[in-house]
Amino acid sequence: MYAKFPDGAARRTDPAAAAEVLYDAVIVGGGIAGAIVASRLGEAGKRVLILEAGPAEDLTLRGYEAYLDRFYSAISKDNQAPYPVVANAPMPRGTDARRIFPGAPDASAYIVQNGPFATDTTYTRVLGGTTMHWEAKTLRMLPEDFRMRTLYGEGADWPLGYEDLAPYYTEAEREIGVSADVEDQAYLGITFDEGYVFPMKGLPLSYLDRMVAGDIDGMPVELDGEKRELRVRPFPQGRNGIPNPAYDGGKGYVPRGAVSTYQVEVGGRCQGNNNCVPICPVQAKYNAGKTLAAALRTGRVDLVAQAVAHKVHVDERTGRVTEIEYRRYDRPDSPGFTTMRARGRLFVLAANAVENPRLMLASGLRSSSGLMGRNFMDHAYLLAWALLPEVAGTFRGTNCTGGITDLRGGRFRRRQAAFSVDIHNDGWGWARGAPMTDLIDLVDAGGRYGESLRQGLVDRVSRQLQLAFMVEVPADPSNRVTVDPAITDSLGNMRPILTYDIPEYTMRGVAYARQLSKRIFARLGAEDHTAYDPAFWGYAVHTGEGYEIRGGNHLAGTHVMGRDPSTSVVNADQRCWDHENLYLVGGGSMPTVGTSNVTLTVAALCLRSVRVMLAQLASETAPIHLTSHGAARGRSPEVAQ
Amino acid sequence: MTDQSFEEFLHLSVDLTAFEETELLGTGLAHQYLAKVRAACGGEVVSALLDAHRAARADAADGVGGHDPAVLDRALRHRIFSDDRLGPVARNVIKLWYAGMWYGLPPEWTDCYGARTAAETATVTAASYQEGLLWPAIGANPPGAKAPGYGSWAQPPRIDDRYLRGGAK
Numbered sequence A: 001m002y003a004k005f006p007d008g009a010a011r012r013t014d015p016a017a018a019a020e021v022l023y024d025a026v027i028v029g030g031g032i033a034g035a036i037v038a039s040r041l042g043e044a045g046k047r048v049l050i051l052e053a054g055p056a057e058d059l060t061l062r063g064y065e066a067y068l069d070r071f072y073s074a075i076s077k078d079n080q081a082p083y084p085v086v087a088n089a090p091m092p093r094g095t096d097a098r099r100i101f102p103g104a105p106d107a108s109a110y111i112v113q114n115g116p117f118a119t120d121t122t123y124t125r126v127l128g129g130t131t132m133h134w135e136a137k138t139l140r141m142l143p144e145d146f147r148m149r150t151l152y153g154e155g156a157d158w159p160l161g162y163e164d165l166a167p168y169y170t171e172a173e174r175e176i177g178v179s180a181d182v183e184d185q186a187y188l189g190i191t192f193d194e195g196y197v198f199p200m201k202g203l204p205l206s207y208l209d210r211m212v213a214g215d216i217d218g219m220p221v222e223l224d225g226e227k228r229e230l231r232v233r234p235f236p237q238g239r240n241g242i243p244n245p246a247y248d249g250g251k252g253y254v255p256r257g258a259v260s261t262y263q264v265e266v267g268g269r270c271q272g273n274n275n276c277v278p279i280c281p282v283q284a285k286y287n288a289g290k291t292l293a294a295a296l297r298t299g300r301v302d303l304v305a306q307a308v309a310h311k312v313h314v315d316e317r318t319g320r321v322t323e324i325e326y327r328r329y330d331r332p333d334s335p336g337f338t339t340m341r342a343r344g345r346l347f348v349l350a351a352n353a354v355e356n357p358r359l360m361l362a363s364g365l366r367s368s369s370g371l372m373g374r375n376f377m378d379h380a381y382l383l384a385w386a387l388l389p390e391v392a393g394t395f396r397g398t399n400c401t402g403g404i405t406d407l408r409g410g411r412f413r414r415r416q417a418a419f420s421v422d423i424h425n426d427g428w429g430w431a432r433g434a435p436m437t438d439l440i441d442l443v444d445a446g447g448r449y450g451e452s453l454r455q456g457l458v459d460r461v462s463r464q465l466q467l468a469f470m471v472e473v474p475a476d477p478s479n480r481v482t483v484d485p486a487i488t489d490s491l492g493n494m495r496p497i498l499t500y501d502i503p504e505y506t507m508r509g510v511a512y513a514r515q516l517s518k519r520i521f522a523r524l525g526a527e528d529h530t531a532y533d534p535a536f537w538g539y540a541v542h543t544g545e546g547y548e549i550r551g552g553n554h555l556a557g558t559h560v561m562g563r564d565p566s567t568s569v570v571n572a573d574q575r576c577w578d579h580e581n582l583y584l585v586g587g588g589s590m591p592t593v594g595t596s597n598v599t600l601t602v603a604a605l606c607l608r609s610v611r612v613m614l615a616q617l618a619s620e621t622a623p624i625h626l627t628s629h630g631a632a633r634g635r636s637p638e639v640a641q
Numbered sequence B: 001m002t003d004q005s006f007e008e009f010l011h012l013s014v015d016l017t018a019f020e021e022t023e024l025l026g027t028g029l030a031h032q033y034l035a036k037v038r039a040a041c042g043g044e045v046v047s048a049l050l051d052a053h054r055a056a057r058a059d060a061a062d063g064v065g066g067h068d069p070a071v072l073d074r075a076l077r078h079r080i081f082s083d084d085r086l087g088p089v090a091r092n093v094i095k096l097w098y099a100g101m102w103y104g105l106p107p108e109w110t111d112c113y114g115a116r117t118a119a120e121t122a123t124v125t126a127a128s129y130q131e132g133l134l135w136p137a138i139g140a141n142p143p144g145a146k147a148p149g150y151g152s153w154a155q156p157p158r159i160d161d162r163y164l165r166g167g168a169k
């Protein structure tokens, strides 16, 4: 099956005409969250408008290849390298991060970093959103991640449990197209329906993974009185593998290939390009373009691109949202714009956990809980790197095929953060810019050329092992996104200001991670080359030891869900307590991030919310009258949690 | 650009990279690389580099068409790598072949030898990244291109045995 993006769909909607339509739902953001909501509402017969900040040609193969060419030609192959820089819808870039000195926020890049901790976390503002360059690990959260407060006295409890989300995880795994084997993924309380298999079979572990497994499988670890044994386990992946014939009670699964081209050419199985981040050349990796194509094919979903939501307008009396005011820029490279508005019965902000609160706060909507923008979370990554005693053929496969997940849960979470460990198939790339830095060093400083250079490269690069510890960060209200009317981008939109520090709880997990990495390297007989540079922008000191901490791009927490309107922004359905026809969807709703990359959970939450949106649309059937100051009225259903 | 200097550039490149002439030609980029070095550093520097290389090979010639590797190594170090003007250019030629990128030469070099264009870091073409010799040297594909196929990553790497044995430490 190939995902055809309907011809001209990115441009077929005239914004002026759209302003006259009262949509069933207006969605801000064409990433995975917005695309899932749009496709499901469209399929249910609802009229939907998507406002997308980035420029959008149709998602054609040619457009995709332009991304690729930009990537191949780029001098800096950082994770935004394939994507065009658009001043009217700016985005953060990993290379932006600078060390922050007390009292001197860094406003040099799009996100104003207030510190004290500087982060290189990024997201992408193009059609398809950040899934264009995500790595596509798709772990479910552990059941205990939803009950952190009750179980461990840390973080928060969700208003939902694993069992509530499980059916939506299953649906999200279908939507994304996940390759994994149940026998590898049922651990630490993760359960699957009787007879469940993933849509596609698990991707094989890399040669490097198996070399690590040779020494690590069975390694004993004791933490907080609990004994366990480590093992190298494959990760579930949102990239095409071999379809599992047993899927869906024997119906099987047809992988979705590249958008707008035939799968025989590209978009079939993952081919091991080792370039998942920042761009999969063959679209074996899921991107939200696949879901958007389906949404647009319903014929009921309109898309206006180059449309940056500027303000959410609310009826003062009822709290209901009346319209979204947006700035439609004429050209990506010049600041001219037209102010437009979009009207609907429901509004869905799906612009991600930084942009959602940014827009709400810029609209003066702080949530009566006062929590809008607070509790910003991400994962904190600690890297550790070493040379294996033997050539492992590093730099092959997807960016990461396997890792160690045994320390994702357990009683020790009373004291310190849990983590998941990635074995990076791309060596010391993230930590030290390998393999280019090795090449340059061998040639310039090592005096290597010819045979000795080739030998040096094999010795230095093909034996590289990098472990990435993805450490959980609990919610802390002082970690937050704010805005300042004086700090705007070229279109006059307030820029996000991030205040972020790494909690002690996380740092205890970080310190333990480093200790564990030393044990792992010793067991492997590997030479530890890890060294943390005090001049590094994300250098953090904990009990006298310094660490380089990097951002995880797993944004969450900024419009947290809960049972009580005084301590949360949205309810379990991601509906705003303050605005009954407004949903804030995405990572921002998550009260904890646990140790899974957030997107599968984001997708599951959105699939769950769609049902509630449909129920709300059905119950509010009375004709809706909108006037410039009046707002739609109608009782919304009590929604079960 | 004369045919002869192209030939000589290839010979130089073989010695600098330890890839064979056919492999270098197979990238389809040899002409563009020579042109890039000329454009960056000027024709005079390129001629001097090729002359020095010819002389180094002559030093090491064994009289029957081959050369003594140890003597050649010493001659290359003495005549080229330790030379203020030629050393940085030769190292850049290596990086050009391995990474497909011209790395800007430092101001010390451009101040002495002119050629401001040498200071600019640039990719040669989008293809040059994909053709970098670094990737075959480590038995991998350039990330994002020349995909080796599903599951290939589970196999041992295709790296010539002599580098597997020679190695460690």
Ligand SMILES: Cc1cc2nc3c(=O)[nH]c(=O)nc-3n(C[C@H](O)[C@H](O)[C@H](O)COP(=O)(O)OP(=O)(O)OC[C@H]3O[C@@H](n4cnc5c(N)ncnc54)[C@H](O)[C@@H]3O)c2cc1C
Pocket: A028, A029, A030, A031, A032, A033, A034, A051, A052, A053, A054, A079, A122, A123, A124, A125, A126, A127, A128, A129, A130, A131, A133, A134, A135, A136, A137, A138, A277, A307, A308, A309, A310, A350, A351, A352, A353, A355, A359, A552, A553, A554, A555, A585, A586, A587, A596, A597, A598, A599, A600, A602
């Ligand atoms: C390098 C990297 C690797 C990652 N790897 C993984 C991984 O392995 N697994 C995982 O689960 N997650 C991963 N992530 C995170 C993942 O990409 C995000 O969680 C996910 O894409 C979020 O989806 P979203 O739809 O909520 O937001 P986004 O994808 O950010 O989409 C938001 C959309 O809204 C648009 N928008 C923003 N502001 C406005 C506005 N004002 N008006 C109109 N439109 C607007 C944007 O242009 C964009 O299209 C990774 C991220 C990065 C950067």
Ligand code: SF4
Pocket: A239, A269, A270, A271, A272, A273, A274, A275, A276, A277, A279, A280, A281, A282, A283, A284, A285, A397, A398, A399, B144, B147
């Ligand atoms: S390894 Fe290659 S083919 Fe597979 S998902 Fe990553 S970039 Fe795509």
